[in-house]
Structure formats: C-alpha cells, structure tokens
Amino acid sequence: xxxxxxxxxxxxxxxxxxxxxxxxxxxxxxxxxxxxxxxxxxxxxxxxxxxxxxxxxxxxxxxxxxxxxxxxxxxxxxxxxxxxxxxxxxxxxxxxxxxxxxxxxxxxxxxxxxxxxxxxxxxxxxxxxxxxxxxxxxxxxxxxxxxxxxxxxxx
Numbered sequence: 001x002x003x004x005x006x007x008x009x010x011x012x013x014x015x016x017x018x019x020x021x022x023x024x025x026x027x028x029x030x031x032x033x034x035x036x037x038x039x040x041x042x043x044x045x046x047x048x049x050x051x052x053x054x055x056x057x058x059x060x061x062x063x064x065x066x067x068x069x070x071x072x073x074x075x076x077x078x079x080x081x082x083x084x085x086x087x088x089x090x091x092x093x094x095x096x097x098x099x100x101x102x103x104x105x106x107x108x109x110x111x112x113x114x115x116x117x118x119x120x121x122x123x124x125x126x127x128x129x130x131x132x133x134x135x136x137x138x139x140x141x142x143x144x145x146x147x148x149x150x151x152x153x154x155x
Contacts (some may be wrong), residue, residue: 014088016051018050018051021049021050025047025049025116026054028045029045029057030058032045032057033057033059036059037059037062041059042058042059042060042064042065042067042068043057043058043059043065044057044058044059044062044066044069045057045058046062046146056144066145069145070145070146070148073121073148090144093140093144095142096133096136096137096140097137097141100133100134
C-alpha cells in the first residue's frame with residue numbers, strides 16, 4: 001500500500017493542526033538537511049509555529065547562511081527593490097553599525113602594537129555601554145536579516 005494523497009486545506013481542529021505542523025516541519029527540516037548534504041548547498045529556513053514562536057534551520061549554521069546571503073545582496077540593486085520603510089531600516093542599521101565599528105577601532109588602536117584589544121582602559125560603565133550597544137546591534141541585525149529573507153521570498 002502506498003501513501004494517500006491528501007487535500008491541502010486548513011486543519012480546523014487545533015490539536016490536529018499542531019500535530020500536522022510538527023510532522024510537516026520535521027519533514028521539511030529533514031529534506032533541507034539532505035539537500036545540504038547531497039548537494040553541498042547552503043540552506044537556511046526561518047519560520048514561525050502556529051503559536052508564534054520562531055524556528056530556524058541552517059547548514060552549516062543559520063548565521064553562516066544569512067551572512068552569505070547578505071553579502072550577495074549588498075549591492076545597490078537589491079536595496080532599490082526594497083520598500084521605502086525597509087530602506088530606512090537598513091540605513092539606520094548601517095549608521096549604528098558604523099558607529100559601533102568606529103568605537104571598536106578606537107579601542108583597538110590603543111594597544112595596536114601588542115596585538116591586543118585594550119578594554120581595560122574603559123571603566124565598568126564604558127564596558128557596559130559597549131556590551132549593550134553590541135547586543136542591541138546584534139538584535140537589530142537579526143531582525144533585519146529576517147526581514148530581508150521574508151522580503152526576498154517569492155509570492
């Protein structure tokens with residue numbers, strides 16, 4: 001006996017819908033893993049459960065796939081296709097990234113001869129500010145990456 005073809009339609013029963021989602025998600029992740037292994041491809045999947053929780057898969061890791069995707073789409077043509085609100089977000093994130101990069105370069109130049117980064121010249125409040133700005137930047141980059149992935153998804 002073979003498998004039956006089922007009609008693709010909304011599952012009304014909440015519990016059955018969650019079970020169906022879980023099984024199909026696992027199948028999708030398995031296929032993505034097989035594709036990455038068999039074809040030596042970089043594969044990334046991001047999604048949300050019916051409860052609204054995010055999940056992601058990447059091979060070799062999701063961050064590597066996102067970084068490579070962003071490197072490929074950094075050209076001016078990709079930004080011209082984005083919505084105006086996305087261009088604004090990208091510009092804000094670029095400015096934040098440049099500001100933090102400048103701060104880190106200043107700190108790195110202090111101990112350039114030793115090859116070490118001299119964070120010991122900063123007091124505790126300074127280190128906390130650098131840490132907070134880096135965490136905020138990382139969260140903004142993750143959010144922008146997700147937006148870019150969703151924007152590039154064919155309709």
